[in-house]
Amino acid sequence: MRNIFLLSLGCSKNTVDSERLMAQAAASGMTFTEVADDAEIILINTCGFIQDAKEESIAETLAAIRKKQDGAVQKVFVMGCLPELYRKELGEEMPEVDGFFGTRELPEVLQAIGAGYREELLDRRMLLTPPHYAFLKIAEGCNRQCSFCSIPKIRGRYRSQPLEQLLREAALLKEAGVRELNLIAQDISVYGCDLGGKPLLNDLVLRLSDMEFRHIRLLYAYPLNFPMEVIDTMRERENVCNYLDMPLQHCNDRILRSMNRGIDKKETIRLLEEIRRRNPDIRLRTTMIAGYPGETREEFEELLRFVEETRFERLGCFPYCHEEYSPAFRLEDDVSPEEKQDRVAELMELQEAISQEKNREFEGREIVVLVDQVDEDMAVGRTQYDAPEVDNECILETAGFDVRPGMFCRAMITDSTPYDLEGAVTGIE
Structure with missing residues (x-):
């Protein structure tokens, strides 16, 4: 029996990967501790999506190396997105790490820490979330080629999880006490297209709804080719939350073309109007990018007007990050860091007023x-x-x-x- 400290960084998709690893390791007799100094092994599941996440992953790895050098732990392993991009460089810079593993090497990670991989345990997880909610990762990877994104390089091509396997996993989560299921993938819109040639997202949502989870929520829908029947199901099924997270990134046609989003402003507005027509009670969440290469002040002001007119219930905005493994890296990163931050702040100030107005609607209810x-x-x-x-x-x-x-x-x-x-x-x- 070995005691492991697992640090899971980054997004909810990483969280699911960590939970699967923990279930497999526990089946081999491993135990997990919440205190690094109590562990024999430190295992870090890294994020490598943007610069801040990379820096956090590197800082945590260096801290783990210091614990190993001090004799507090015996071994340090690093897995996930960062080694997928920089395994050679990390190995040269951090020879003290006992092993680096990418995003698709679960059996190899388990072998390194002294555990075995068992195919029959693929559906099982040890939750890192509170026990009443969980994430269900319905697909891996991405086939989109958005210019600002390195996920296809990190995670590979889109691979839907078989529907029956997801239902087995969901049943185990429900048995463990999960009441809220949050469906996630880099792109939920095309779930199932690689399995049967057609979208299966609505079929999956209906089957999960029949399992009587209290909440089923949809996260990270791509606007192009979104299956609109899901919105009808959302309206008709009480336990499917009237909520959709659909990152749009921008509204200006030139920038959307450069981002390779496959959809223009008019089509985006038409899509949002149809979603709200079909389900007037829906709350829409989106994310935007400010300071994309070449974004002029006029193009940013167009984004401001779009947000003010569309009035999203939930919105986040991020400064453009010039990632070397993304297609946009060939473009000139010509908006200064200060201007990017100023634009983010300006957009979020606008959204704050919209959010206040939307929240006042709940007062007295x-x-x-x-x-x-x-x-x-x-x-x-x-x-x-x-x-x-x-x-x-x-x-x-x-x-x-x-x-x-x-x-x-x-x-x-x-x-x-x-x-x-x-x-x-x-x-x-």
């Missing part, structure tokens, strides 16, 4: 909230319109009710900020 944490007489949770980690929170007085994490409760909303709702529990669901 009773809504259903999934409780994530409780501290004495205060509870923090989320509505069906809020994904974990990135969206609004509901801050509630428990008002004498026995509220616990994982419970659904009713709450009267009395106040709001741009990114939070406030109120009091009125009952337990």
Whole structure:
């Protein structure tokens, strides 16, 4: 039996990879600790998507190396996105690391830490999230060629997970107490096209809905070729959240062409209008990129007007990051870092006013909230319109009710900020 400290960095897709590894390792008798100094092995699942994530991954690896040099741990292994891009360079710069592994080498990682890979355990995971919600990764990789993105290089071509395998995995999660299932992939829109030649996302959502999860949420939909029948299912099925995360990145036609998004501004507006027509209760989340190579002030102001007119319920914005393994690396990164940050701040200031207006609509209403944490007489949770980690929170007085994490409760909303709702529990669901 060996004691392992696993540090999982980056996105929810990385989280699922770590959870699968932990389940396999545990089946071989490995144990996991939350304290690095109590471990024999430090294993870091890295992110390599943008510069900040790379720097965090490198800093954590250097910290682990120092623990090894001090004798606090015996071995250090690094896996995931960063070695997929820079294995040779990392090996030369960090010879103290006992092994580097890419994103598709789970059996090799397990062998290195002294565990065995078992195919029959592929559906099993040890959750790193709170036990009442989980992510279900429905596909791996990406076939899109967005100019700013290195994911196809990191994760390979798009590979849908077989529907029956996902249902088995979901059944195990439900048996373990998961009440909210968040579907994720780099692109959920084309799920199943590589299996049967047609989109299977709606079929999957319907099958999962029949399993009676309380919440099923859809994250990371690509706007091109999105299967609109999913929006009808969302409206018709009570346990499919009226929520869609669809990263658009920009609205200007020249920039969208340069980004190789495959969709223009008019088509984007038409898509959003049709989604809201089919499901008036839907809340849309998107992300934008500011400071893309060649973005003029006029093009950025067009983006500002688009956001103001479209009025997304949830929005994030990131400064363009010049990644050497992305197609846009051949372009001149000609918007200064200061200007990128100024544009991000300007867009987010605009969104803050929109978010405040949208949240005021909840004041005086009773809504259903999934409780994530409780501290004495205060509870923090989320509505069906809020994904974990990135969206609004509901801050509630428990008002004498026995509220616990994982419970659904009713709450009267009395106040709001741009990114939070406030109120009091009125009952337990």
